[in-house]
Amino acid sequence: MKIMFVMVKEDYIDPMNIELLSAIAKREGHETFLNVLEHDNLMEEVGAIRPDIVAYSAKTGESNVMFRANRAIKATYKDRIFTVMGGPHPTFNFMRMQLYGEDLKLPLTFSGPAMPRVVEDTQLDALVVGEGDEPWPAMLKALAGGGSLDGISNVVTRSNRRPDGSVALQERNMALDDLPYLDRDVVYAKTRLKEFGMRSLMAGRGCPFPCTYCFNAKYNAMYKGKGKMLNRYSVDRLLAEIEDMVRRHPTQFIKFYDDVFVFRTDDWLVEFADKYPRAVGLPFHCLVRSDLVRRDPEILTYLKKAGIKSISMSIESGNPFIREQVFKRGMDAEDIRFAFELCHKQDINTFSNTILAVPVPVIPDPRDPEFDRKAKDLCSHLESYHRMNLGALRAKIDLSAPLDAAAGRKIVEYLESLGLRRRVIDYDVESIDINIQNKVVFGEFPELHPYPGTPVSQYTIDVGAFDGDFEKLHQNYQTESPFTCFTAQDKLEQVNLSLLGLVLLVFPSWRNLVVNHLIKRRWTKLYFIMYYLAKSYLIGTKIYPMRYSAGHILRTIKESFFSELLKHSREEGERFYQKRKGLNAPPSEVLGGPWQS
Amino acid sequence: MAELAGEFLAERLNSRQLLALLFVCECQRKKTTGALSFQSGAKPAAWTEFTDRFGARLAKLPEAERVYLIGSHLQSVETVDIYSNAELSELLEQHSALLAGLVCELEQDCRF
Numbered sequence: 001m002k003i004m005f006v007m008v009k010e011d012y013i014d015p016m017n018i019e020l021l022s023a024i025a026k027r028e029g030h031e032t033f034l035n036v037l038e039h040d041n042l043m044e045e046v047g048a049i050r051p052d053i054v055a056y057s058a059k060t061g062e063s064n065v066m067f068r069a070n071r072a073i074k075a076t077y078k079d080r081i082f083t084v085m086g087g088p089h090p091t092f093n094f095m096r097m098q099l100y101g102e103d104l105k106l107p108l109t110f111s112g113p114a115m116p117r118v119v120e121d122t123q124l125d126a127l128v129v130g131e132g133d134e135p136w137p138a139m140l141k142a143l144a145g146g147g148s149l150d151g152i153s154n155v156v157t158r159s160n161r162r163p164d165g166s167v168a169l170q171e172r173n174m175a176l177d178d179l180p181y182l183d184r185d186v187v188y189a190k191t192r193l194k195e196f197g198m199r200s201l202m203a204g205r206g207c208p209f210p211c212t213y214c215f216n217a218k219y220n221a222m223y224k225g226k227g228k229m230l231n232r233y234s235v236d237r238l239l240a241e242i243e244d245m246v247r248r249h250p251t252q253f254i255k256f257y258d259d260v261f262v263f264r265t266d267d268w269l270v271e272f273a274d275k276y277p278r279a280v281g282l283p284f285h286c287l288v289r290s291d292l293v294r295r296d297p298e299i300l301t302y303l304k305k306a307g308i309k310s311i312s313m314s315i316e317s318g319n320p321f322i323r324e325q326v327f328k329r330g331m332d333a334e335d336i337r338f339a340f341e342l343c344h345k346q347d348i349n350t351f352s353n354t355i356l357a358v359p360v361p362v363i364p365d366p367r368d369p370e371f372d373r374k375a376k377d378l379c380s381h382l383e384s385y386h387r388m389n390l391g392a393l394r395a396k397i398d399l400s401a402p403l404d405a406a407a408g409r410k411i412v413e414y415l416e417s418l419g420l421r422r423r424v425i426d427y428d429v430e431s432i433d434i435n436i437q438n439k440v441v442f443g444e445f446p447e448l449h450p451y452p453g454t455p456v457s458q459y460t461i462d463v464g465a466f467d468g469d470f471e472k473l474h475q476n477y478q479t480e481s482p483f484t485c486f487t488a489q490d491k492l493e494q495v496n497l498s499l500l501g502l503v504l505l506v507f508p509s510w511r512n513l514v515v516n517h518l519i520k521r522r523w524t525k526l527y528f529i530m531y532y533l534a535k536s537y538l539i540g541t542k543i544y545p546m547r548y549s550a551g552h553i554l555r556t557i558k559e560s561f562f563s564e565l566l567k568h569s570r571e572e573g574e575r576f577y578q579k580r581k582g583l584n585a586p587p588s589e590v591l592g593g594p595w596q597s
Numbered sequence: 598m599a600e601l602a603g604e605f606l607a608e609r610l611n612s613r614q615l616l617a618l619l620f621v622c623e624c625q626r627k628k629t630t631g632a633l634s635f636q637s638g639a640k641p642a643a644w645t646e647f648t649d650r651f652g653a654r655l656a657k658l659p660e661a662e663r664v665y666l667i668g669s670h671l672q673s674v675e676t677v678d679i680y681s682n683a684e685l686s687e688l689l690e691q692h693s694a695l696l697a698g699l700v701c702e703l704e705q706d707c708r709f
Binding site: 224228264291295328331334386388 | 650653654658659662665666668672674676678680681
């Protein structure tokens with residue numbers, strides 16, 4: 001069979017999902033092709049190649065573009081081409097994705113965090129939920145033989161869809177060594193990645209941590225009882241693939257893209273540190289967690305021995321209330337300080353993500369005539385919603401009685417000790433400060449955007465900052481905050497800080513000038529230029545240092561400038577969701593509040 | 598199988614039991630289980646260091662989130678499949694006496 005994979009646009013990271021599925025398909029004796037919607041003519045290529053299967057792997061946001069492409073294919077070719085989509089979007093939204101020839105009725109309620117309440121008209125023939133490579137060989141065999149996919153786990157078709165919205169999943173793949181090497185050829189034949197010196201791959205699968213902005217907690221709940229959560233390639237198998245890749249594609253730098261590359265110093269890491277320098281010997285980058293480094297500092301010793309150049313350790317917030325109560329990071333400031341200091345001692349360049357513009361309550365002003373009520377409401381919110389124990393405060397103050405000045409001061413002090421702050425911008429400044437204090441080499445400071453199905457999105461709805469209308473969000477998440485709890489001035493300062501935060505990592509002495517003056521100005525375009533220059537410098541020299549010809553550098557600057565501009569542009573952003581079909585339910589039944597059709 | 602019916606032994610354990618199990622797994626990995634003794638009121642240094650480390654992280658978290666976080670460490674750093682009832686019950690039986698003692702220690706510590 002001929003299989004055509006479709007992706008929306010190129011990135012600097014290998015699309016490992018497509019590369020793996022293509023490798024498996026080739027192993028099974030099929031031909032594979034790639035169409036990049038950004039620069040290829042889809043219908044022309046489909047007409048020329050006449051694929052039997054068109055396959056998509058979709059993240060939420062880009063899924064709409066793929067649906068449009070698929071509707072065009074099905075309108076012309078109908079049953080002559082089988083189309084299927086896997087990836088994060090169908091994994092978490094399959095219950096509301098209407099298939100080709102299907103009249104889907106949504107269940108009235110979804111359990112778990114807020115999801116959009118609209119049916120998506122995909123015109124796909126099948127969806128794959130969870131790990132797509134597991135059912136893929138069985139799917140290919142069935143389709144090649146003209147059989148049905150209905151009995152294959154992880155696969156949703158119009159005839160096997162269960163009314164309760166559940167899906168049968170296979171056990172987790174615990175034998176990663178049996179997988180073929182990624183098929184980079186199918187991607188490099190059509191993209192600039194061929195000339196890019198950094199190659200991405202993963203040493204394993206799985207992340208057990210419950211960070212609320214991430215899909216892993218929900219994913220792990222789906223796979224509960226279906227095998228070990230963390231699975232890795234053997235060191236020999238991993239290195240053999242890298243050696244093969246380096247032989248066939250010019251490579252200067254390796255990026256291990258695992259959510260967490262290592263959890264502790266174990267036999268695997270010791271073996272990797274011993275063999276990688278001899279077998280590969282290229283500088284590399286990986287992601288770890290600060291708390292794990294503090295728990296087991298030898299992790300860094302072995303990574304250094306292996307030849308690590310730069311490391312990602314996300315801070316996510318400098319504010320303890322946000323870090324623990326909103327993001328559930330499970331690490332404290334000392335973990336962060338310890339891990340970053342150790343990286344500096346080991347001469348490992350650090351990269352951190354920190355999320356700004358998080359809706360959190362502020363401490364009321366004691367001069368406010370309504371201070372008494374607001375302070376008590378806030379304490380009540382902390383106890384009832386966050387389930388925080390305010391026993392220490394209640395032991396000092398009777399919260400049922402009117403507050404005098406002394407009691408007011410005690411409450412303010414207590415709330416400050418929990419991490420609450422007096423102004424909205426204080427939280428973000430604290431996040432910038434922790435990056436400066438820990439001498440983070442390169443940092444990104446995106447603003448929080450509520451992705452459907454994540455616990456933090458539900459939180460933003462619960463606290464009244466977001467109305468649950470995911471459709472009005474932009475695909476680009478580095479733009480103005482969507483939350484209603486922020487004023488226009490707050491939003492301006494957040495956008496400016498998200499750009500200038502990186503500049504401050506290069507020029508930390510500008511901190512007061514930026515925080516007290518520059519973020520208040522409407523000079524965002526200038527700040528974008530400063531951000532772009534700082535990012536180019538740090539990424540190119542400290543995080544992923546590589547050597548290129550002058551022509552390649554100029555081309556990369558041009559492409560990356562426009563790519564960054566798009567990420568930060570409100571106007572250019574594709575709408576996150578398009579309203580297609582509403583529910584036959586009154587607005588009050590719509591999860592997250594009413595929406596207008 | 599119990600797992601298929603959604604009956605996971607791990608979901609019947611509280612945060613103190615899981616934290617005690619995490620400590621035992623860490624000691625087992627470091628091969629220091631034999632050196633653990635709470636006799637004569639003295640606490641092993643490894644236990645003090647462990648409870649200090651987790652005390653700060655867990656103190657402000659409600660029970661459900663404590664359970665999740667400790668479970669994350671058990672599944673990653675200690676590579677225990679806590680959703681395999683057979684694997685978990687074997688561990689619990691193997692160290693039942695030590696675990697019972699550690700849980701008592703945690704019950705007397707206001708951080709947990």
